[in-house]
Amino acid sequence: MYDLIYTDPAHKEQGALDGYALTMTFGDVDNNFECVFGTQNAPPLAGGCLMYAEDTEYGGIVRGKETSTTDGTTAFTGSTWHGIMNEHVICPPKGSTHLRLRGDAHDALRLIIEACGLGKWFKVAEGESGIRVSADIRYLAAYDAAVSMLAKAGAKLVIKWKRDRAELSAVEAVNHDQMNSDNANFTIKEGFRPPNRMVLLGTGEMLDRITSEIFIDEEGKVSKNQHYFGLDEVMVKFEDTNADLEELEAKGAEKLIELQDVNEIDVSSELVDDYDVGDYVTVTNLDAGQTATATVTSKTVTLIDGEPTFSCEIGSASALFDLNKEGKEGGVV
Structure with missing residues (x-):
């Protein structure tokens, strides 16, 4: 159960929302949300208002409003924290062709936030992450750039609202391996010879x-x-x-x-509540003796009066999980 807090357009906290159904997606998707109320119970939300659940990634900024006489609802739409980052493009520093990021991932994330001018609304977890990254960024959307940079090091980007700002942290990606043909439905499509x-x-x-x-x-x-x-x-x-x-x-x-990711997984399961974008999922078809590992590419969360449900999209299966986890980068040996 989560309390969904909302602010006024000046970002001053107003209280907790109730009587709502909030759906938000994040990952390689639109990174947006829709929060629906009965029109008579709709709160005074306006453009620029924030909503957030403390210590979770659930939240964002209101960008639009839609009312319907058909079903008597009012829907507020907006960008999640992930979407806000992707509304800002990373430009190279003056006199440079790229923003060069080297070293600890948290230091790199701080440079990304600084380059986008988002320090008032975003911060990076204190201390070092222990994850080494290397990236050269040129005119890329900030969230996409951060996720891509961390993925090369076998890591994922975690965003959680912490008191006054959305906090970014780099965490080692998790390989969830509990899915098999006894507890989930899935299809595995294998490719045997990727480009070499x-x-x-x-x-x-x-x-x-x-x-x-x-x-x-x-x-x-x-x-x-x-x-x-x-x-x-x-x-x-x-x-x-x-x-x-x-x-x-x-x-x-x-x-x-x-291009080595030639396998695909189509999976449906209830075992996705603790999955994050950037994690890996290993599924096993016990009857066929077939196993594949794939990346979580997007996640959808629905909050109905604070009670969450989850679903995930699983991307291309990767034969290079161990390679990526070791932090090897795109380069010629």
Whole structure:
């Protein structure tokens, strides 16, 4: 049971809401919410009002209002904390091509918040996370950039309202492995040969164009050495007309690793209340002897007068969970 607090447009706390149904999504989706009341019981919410449940990620800012005479409801819509971050694009510092992030993840998150000018509404957990990150960000939405940066280090972004601001923290991703064909319904789709050779095309034209090739082996390591030949070789092309050789190979390696996610899971289960975006889910078909691991890409929470229910979208299955968990990045060995 959670108390959903709301503020006025100046962000001064007004009290707790009741008689509502709040649905919010976060992850690789719209990162928004809808809070529905009976019109006669609708609170005086307006654009800019905040709502939040203490020590949870449930909340955001009101952006719109809709009333309906059909069912006698008033719905307030808005952006979750995740959505607010994605409303801000990270621009490179003056005189730089990228915002370079190196070191502890919490220090990197502080630089992201600073670059977006969101320090009044967001903060980062005190101390170090113990998670090392490396990222070069250029004109990316802040939430997407933070999630991507942490995913490469086998970590996830956790956002919780803490007293006066939404607090960001970097936490090691969890692999939930309790799902099997006895307690969940799912479909596993396997791919047996992902791309393993990539032709890279960078800046320049014709004979002056920067080109390179990279390869990936069975352990997920990217290098200049070819490992698969003949029918086992699967080639793809990667193009960035603004990239020099170093940047081209780094981006290409990141993409080649991403392309190894050739399996898919479609899952339906009640065992998702403690899942976070960025966590992993391992499912096992006991009858077929088939196992796959996939990433939680989005989560939907519904609060009805403080009582939550949950659902998750599970993305592409990954054969590189151990590789990502070790914090290896897109780069050529």
